[in-house]
Amino acid sequence: MSAAPGPKANGSAYTARFRVWRGDADGGELRDFDVEVHEGEVVLDIIHRLQATQANDLAVRWNCKAGKCGSCSAEINGRPRLMCMTRMSVFAPDETVTVTPMRAFPVVRDLVTDVSFNYTKAREIPSFVPPPGLRAGEYRMRQEDVGRSQEFRKCIECFLCQNTCHVVRDHEENKQAFAGPRFLMRIAELDMHPLDSAEESGLDRKSAAQEEHGLGYCNITKCCTEVCPENIKITDNALIPLKERAVDRKYDPLVWLGNKIRRR
Template sequence: MPTERTFRVWRGGADGELAEYTVEVHEGEVVLDILHRLQATQTPDLAVRWNCKAGKCGSCSMEINGRPRLSCMARMSTFEEDETIIVTPMRTFPVIRDLVCDVSYNYQKAREIPSFTPDPETRPGDFRMQQSDVERPQEFRKCIECFLCQDVCHVIRDHEENKRNFSGPRFLMRVAELEMHPKDTEDRRMVAQEEFGMGYCNITKCCTEVCPEHIKITDNALIPLKERVADRKYDPVVWLGDKIGLRKGADTPMVPNTRPNTYPEEDTPE
């Protein structure tokens, strides 16, 4: 039997306000279903972004009762019977209207990442990888770019000025994926630190907690990347090599990546 529930939904732009609605809810429905019913029956001009309704496109990201979530994966059965559901846009990004945000910041950061750079002398038939090296990027590539990890990251959520020099967890994960790739020749460790703000991340794991694909962003990407950056910046042997020019291209701040391209056993993606 359908029941009536109270929804409070953000209406307007950055200076908007919450509007209250009483709406019919059926068994098995998710929050996105209710928003569609509101559009159909009470407020046809409600702006909400969505696409697949299967938790795979990342389009319907918003905040539900203060928590960043995909509205198509937020089942109504998970809320208390008398609980008011408060639906607001992601707070880290500018509001266009209602529940739709301008997430262009994320695409700008994506363009800044150096692309995959294999050895130009390697022939396609010579390109071989261990199975563990294949499995590692597969975990990171599950990302659906919902940007919930970007939204919940307090480094950019609470400090607008950090957007200039901090890429956020989604793109630090991309840097880590490329840095750990055994066939990539680009050294991204100092780039991660100096251009993408690796040092701003204090590994609170909030990004991991909200990831709908259950990617271990902190444990398998951010922490290993921090370790590599620390090795490059503070290893006394590397420092000495820089000073006396024991490597090719001693006038550049990069050295060949010597860290093993493997996880500790406990961090291996399932």
């Protein structure tokens, strides 16, 4: 078949070749579709048009279509992306656009994957521990301290970082011991929170990150940072500092001595 025609000078519609994965947990295959594209559209628009016109039973997860719910995560030409934030203008008109489900998680059907692994890991992270004697509404923080963890609060839990992390993606056996970048970032956020009183209650977040949540598995390739749609510097601002604090806690002789003295 000849290449699909490109858009006309006046910005009218053109036909694009889409290759979409169809199947379920028992297996599937890539199928080709020719779908109309209009100026300004994103991949999710084309998937919706395909669903409306040619594949009514195509399963796809989405909600806000504004890059804030994290629902429409998929792999587009092999790269983990949000379908609603991937503009068709980044592809050549005659380029085949391949859309597949996230590879790190079990397929439910078509582009929908079972991401319950992430919710299991979320429940394993102990929550914020309020300072003793302070009630809600009485917390006081400096703006510079707020800014340190505010970046991590932008996370929309699209789980693209979890999907692209090779520790999870390529080694199913690691999932039990490894929380993944999204939840190690959560630990880092709580550990640097100036009002978190976890240590006073006997919870050492740095040690827990290393011993219980697999911080040592991370080899800081920065692939999680590269796919984050919120541009959170997961590796540089969360994982590396957390690793440094964990190492200090475990191996720094002065810290070790101080801990011994405090225990006495």
